[in-house]
Amino acid sequence: MTRHERVAQIVHRYEVDTLGAPFKVFVLDCVTKKVDPETGKVFTTIPDLVGLIQAVVRSRVTHPRKLNGAELKFIRNALGIKANTVATFFDMSPEHLSRCESGAKVMSSLTEKTYRLMMFLASFHPNPEELLLDAENGEEIAEDMEKKVKRPEQIAKKFVEHFLTMRIDAAYDAAEELCFEFSKEPLGPTDSDRPTDDDEPEWEPKLVCCGGR
């Protein structure tokens, strides 16, 4: 914090409504707000925004509720993948993907499951678009993932856990809004409590339901 700013206050439950997600995302106990006396503006500080965006994507693709058009588009955008790349990878025309994302068409369950699988995997890659392009070009993505991704064994375990048993839930109460809460373990006050690069705490997701049932 610069000398111009007042003391930051931690927000207990902060709704990240500026993320662009078509469902609710809350962050617990690690977002701070502070006033800049020069401009009088209130500034919100989110730690590890990149990690949070990836965690939001993972939470949604592992939730069994069928993805609607806005969610398909959000997941693709959140990972920074161009529509053409996704359409080519999933063997569909860009027009069909566009219709699925606008809600005019429904993505088939099989394609949706593959979409979820690939987006889950891509969310761990430093450049998700590159991963899809490499896979499309028949390159060895397993080796690439091992090199570029931290803890590949854990990812593989999560991958299997989530998707082997997943059934997409196409019938659900539309009034029940999806809400995800995320928290991050606070750092200890001394240097010895600080995690190293490899054990930096990840965003801990939790599903909560808003409204409806």
Add this chain to the structure above:
Amino acid sequence: MPPQPQRLFKIETIWIREYATTYLPTEAGFSFSDEDLRASGITLVAVKHMLSRGRVVFADKLDAPGAIWVVEGPDSEDNWYRATIRVISENLDVTLMEIEPTKREEPNKKVATE
């Protein structure tokens, strides 16, 4: 008088691109004004992508710690933005001061990382 060569902010561009694509330690934060962002209709996802693909076109040291940089770049849908950010690199602290849509960069313009 001959035209002055355009300064390329290579180091700043590399720094901000890395910042916007890397998992960061808990104490490193990205700050923004909720009110301004809501009013602009620009999402945090778009901001993250424009910072990771953009280039720094202006940089100026502040009297206080840090510097002001202006970044121009596209989000993943090729919408172009111009963002003014305050950067304190030693703390990995980035504050979004202002962001607005802008016109697409001329294709023949030199890119900082070239």
